[in-house]
Amino acid sequence: MRKSVLILLSGITMAASSMAQTTEGDPKLTEVWTPVPAIVTPGSANTAPSDAIVLFNGKDGSQWQNKKDASPIKWKIEGDALTVEKGTGDIQSKKSFGSCQLHIEWRTPSVVVGESQGRGNSGIFFMGQYELQVLDSYDNKTYSNGQAGSIYKQFMPLVNASKKPGEWQTYDVIFTAPKFKADGSLESPAKFTVLHNGVLIQNGTEAKGGTVYIGQPKYTAHDAKGPFVLQDHGNPVSFRNIWVREL
Ligand code: MG
Numbered sequence: 001m002r003k004s005v006l007i008l009l010s011g012i013t014m015a016a017s018s019m020a021q022t023t024e025g026d027p028k029l030t031e032v033w034t035p036v037p038a039i040v041t042p043g044s045a046n047t048a049p050s051d052a053i054v055l056f057n058g059k060d061g062s063q064w065q066n067k068k069d070a071s072p073i074k075w076k077i078e079g080d081a082l083t084v085e086k087g088t089g090d091i092q093s094k095k096s097f098g099s100c101q102l103h104i105e106w107r108t109p110s111v112v113v114g115e116s117q118g119r120g121n122s123g124i125f126f127m128g129q130y131e132l133q134v135l136d137s138y139d140n141k142t143y144s145n146g147q148a149g150s151i152y153k154q155f156m157p158l159v160n161a162s163k164k165p166g167e168w169q170t171y172d173v174i175f176t177a178p179k180f181k182a183d184g185s186l187e188s189p190a191k192f193t194v195l196h197n198g199v200l201i202q203n204g205t206e207a208k209g210g211t212v213y214i215g216q217p218k219y220t221a222h223d224a225k226g227p228f229v230l231q232d233h234g235n236p237v238s239f240r241n242i243w244v245r246e247l
Helices: 002-022
Strands: 053-056 064-066 076-078 081-083 091-097 100-107 122-126 130-134 169-176 186-188 191-196 199-206 226-230 238-246
Touching (some): 100 122, 122 169, 130 169, 130 191
Antiparallel strands (some): 053 238, 064 091, 081 238, 100 238, 122 130, 122 226
């Protein structure tokens, strides 16, 4: 007992003396007291942080419209989920966003139909054009830069953190909007940091341009903000608990 107290005391003395050596001068000079970060009440499993904009809370699709003609969406709302209704088209958020934090939950069908890109395919387009791929990538071979968590056809995810078909999965994304110079050329690219089910899969990945299916992506100057687009790829993929924090 006495021995452990002595060890503890000598540890404190050593820590204090090493601090004294490294902090000559006034420690107050490096303290920042103002401004003070805003207070945000964190969310829980089913709720958003207090400063988030909720795009889908399980009840209605009023924050969304058809991409094609801005008409009311025809996707299905069942339980707390919004599900792709095949052939009704992509939907887009009514609000536009630039740099942001996005939380979104998605689920591919529990009954596996199809393979490769034909299995549980959807996608989340930031600013209407940079696609973070949604796909059933649980034991489903496809091109790596087209699997779940890829920046579609540009960058594969660092790892495959997919859950089984029919299980809810999460994406938490920090997105930095691209910037353009006055002449329309690129100043800084779009950047993605993505956690898939809590696992880091994109780490500050710089997009090569807007998503294209064929050919090489390139940047075309656009507004500082754009809508989120969710893709109708013909598979009944579901979404829930969608919220955004503007950065
Ligand atoms: Mg897709």
